[in-house]
Amino acid sequence: MDGNTKPEFGQLEGERCWRDGCKGIIAEHASEGCSCHIAPPCGSCTTAREYCPVCDWCAADEIEKFNGFHCKINPADRAGAWLSWKPRPLDPRKIDYHIRPHSNSSQLCVGVYPEGTSSADVEKLVKGTFGGRFNKFRNGEFEYVAYTD
Numbered sequence: 001m002d003g004n005t006k007p008e009f010g011q012l013e014g015e016r017c018w019r020d021g022c023k024g025i026i027a028e029h030a031s032e033g034c035s036c037h038i039a040p041p042c043g044s045c046t047t048a049r050e051y052c053p054v055c056d057w058c059a060a061d062e063i064e065k066f067n068g069f070h071c072k073i074n075p076a077d078r079a080g081a082w083l084s085w086k087p088r089p090l091d092p093r094k095i096d097y098h099i100r101p102h103s104n105s106s107q108l109c110v111g112v113y114p115e116g117t118s119s120a121d122v123e124k125l126v127k128g129t130f131g132g133r134f135n136k137f138r139n140g141e142f143e144y145v146a147y148t149d
Helices: 119-128
Strands: 063-068 068-072 082-086 096-103 105-113 130-140 139-147
Touching: 082 096, 096 139, 119 130, 119 139
Parallel strands: none
Antiparallel strands: 063 068, 068 082, 096 105, 105 139, 130 139
């Protein structure tokens, strides 16, 4: 990553969160029980302490990513059973979307776009093999039916 590239979502203290469109600033909990004076670095200082006070994201609770979904895996289950799953958050700083089933010959593209983006710009990315249509395009959100068959 070069010096001009920003991460997709805030990770470090002082960065903007951007998860689910959150505009909170990442903060960091204080290190508790630091023992770096004995044997650095200690577990307290190497544990993720970053969090967002607005949306309650916490780096220590970061979840696994799998096929565009965020999944929380039960660490006690050796088979890796999922405790929860949800679609990954969309980034409102770019054209970003999820694809959902619609019919046997179409799919639904539901997403977000930055201010000033035209519907033609969005359609270039989501248009189906046989065209499509917008159900919604306003306030930074869109819903597009892409005809695939």
